Amino acid sequence: MSVSIDxxxxxxxxxxxxxxxxxxxxMALHALSEPGHHPGLQGWVTSVTARLDSHLADRMCDADFLWRTTFSDLFLPCAGVPGRTTLPGATLAEDLDLLDKLTDEQFADSALEFTCAPGYDLPGPxxxxxxxxRRRAxxxxxxxxxxxxxxxxRLLDDPPxxxxxxxxxxxxxxxAFFxxxxxxxxxxxxxxARHKTELLHRKGLADALxxxxxxxxxxxxxxRITVDKLVEGRTATxxxxxxxxxxxxxxxxxxVLHRYGWQPVVHYPLSSPELASPPSVEQLTLRMTALSHPVRMRICRLLARSAYTTTELAQxxxxxxxxxxxxxxxxKKAGLITTRRRGRYVxxxxxxxxxxxLGSDFLEGILR
Structure with missing residues (x-):
């Protein structure tokens, strides 16, 4: 499964x-609503939550479906501006001005995308x-x-x-906090952004991606750009x-913002040298399938303690x-065991x- 961008x-x-x-x-609102997705931000979440004004906290709950599941396309309004070439604003005020440029229809569809978006990447009413x-929403x-x-x-009756x-x-x-x-x-x-732009100019799009x-x-x-995710989607520039x-x-x-008629966007986390590259969806599937068989689980129990030959495992x-x-x-195909030769034995x-x-890889894979 993947999202493809032509x-x-x-x-x-x-x-x-x-x-x-x-x-x-x-993303900050998402982390505040779903801190379990972001264990590295627990301290920040606790600090902000402790000093948050109760009235603002209540309003945050009123519309948390805009960012709890993930965050709505409303937070990237530049992609919906006609012409499909608009860049994000340099300040929050400039980005909010871009949000004002969306039509009421665009605003409503984006705001309700997690509850009633039957054709996210296809044309439709x-x-x-x-x-x-409207009834479905x-x-x-x-x-x-x-x-x-x-x-x-309220949104359906009075969008402005x-x-x-x-x-x-x-x-x-x-x-309050942002x-x-x-x-x-x-x-x-x-x-x-500057580093990746330089990489784009020097080595090309493949290296930048x-x-x-x-x-x-x-x-x-x-x-075609392919983003390995547990969803199917497609769009084109x-x-x-x-x-x-x-x-x-x-x-x-x-x-990946792949809404029909909008500029495609990949919203990516900054890389960190201490974090390993996440496995692909295919690798995750192979590993979970490999461990689902009771015989292979018993084999893993032995191989966790010591190295064995095939003959020894058979016995x-x-x-x-x-x-x-x-x-x-x-x-071995799932990348869960290693082999080495000792004389004529493997x-x-x-x-x-x-x-x-596996646990963190699985969680990262389904949250990606």
Whole structure:
């Protein structure tokens, strides 16, 4: 599974790597709502939550579905501006001005994307103009509680009023906690954007994408970008541009804006030298499948303690050598065991480090 971006005909000057204060605010709100996704931010979350004004905290709950699951495309409004080449603003105020440029239909569809977006990457009617989508939005909102019902009904009945409410709320968040966050992270974000832009100009798009994440790749013909994720999606730059937006708060999320008619955006976390490259979805699937068989689990138990030959494993388990070889082959293909030769014998041993990382790798894979 993956999200693909068709970039055939994309001019080099239409590729931009730019931080976005509004996108970073969206990620900050997400971290505050789902701190379990971001263990490295626990201290910051605790500090902000402790001093948060109760009225602002209540308003944060009123619309948390805009950023709790992940964050809404509303936090990257530059992608929805006609022409599909607009860059994020240099300040939060400039980004909020871009948000004001979205039509009511764009605003409503983006705000309700996690509850009623039947054709996210396909053309279709909007929730404000289609009675069936409107009913569906209210029905699905009812499953998520009265707060979301109230917000959804207000949005459907009076989009300008809700837009003003959202802008005021985001400005209040900036005053309460985000201005300090942005002052701290904007320089590392700008430095990362400059570095990747230089890499783009010197070595090309493939190398720039590889520096973003091992999950982002350019095909051999340089016409398609593929982002390895547990979702399917597709979009195209067509006659617009392509944006890469860094975040300091986003790991482990690697987000792809692929809404139909909007400029494609990859919102990526800053890399850290101490963090290993995440496995691909295919690798994760292989590893989880390999460990789902009881015989292979018992083999792993032995190989965690010592190195064994195929013959020794066959004797311990009362199976034939070919049967054991097949199980060992599955574990080896999944990258869970290592082999080494000692004379004429081949010894197998569990890669304890790889197995120990399975939990965090799985979590990163499903949150990516």
């Amino acid at each position: 970039i055939a005909g994309l001019r080099p000057e239409r590729v931009a790597i730019v931080p976005s204060p509004l996108a970073e605010l969206g 909007g929730v404000l103009s289609d009675p069936d989508l 209210l029905d699905l909102a009812a499953m998520r509680g009265p707060r979301q019902v109230r917000f959804t009904r 009023r809700v837009r003003a409410w959202v802008r005021q709320f985001l400005e209040d968040c900036d005053e 201005a300090d966050v942005w002052a701290r992270v904007r320089h590392p974000l700008a430095a990362d 590889a520096s973003v994440s091992s999950a982002v790749a350019l095909d051999e013909r340089a016409t 067509e006659d617009g541009g392509f944006l890469l937006v860094p975040t300091s708060l986003g790991r482990p999320h690697l987000l 311990v388990h009362g199976m034939t050598a070919p049967e054991i070889s097949r199980h060992v082959g599955v574990l 010894l197998h041993q569990l890669d304890v480090t790889a197995v120990a990382r």
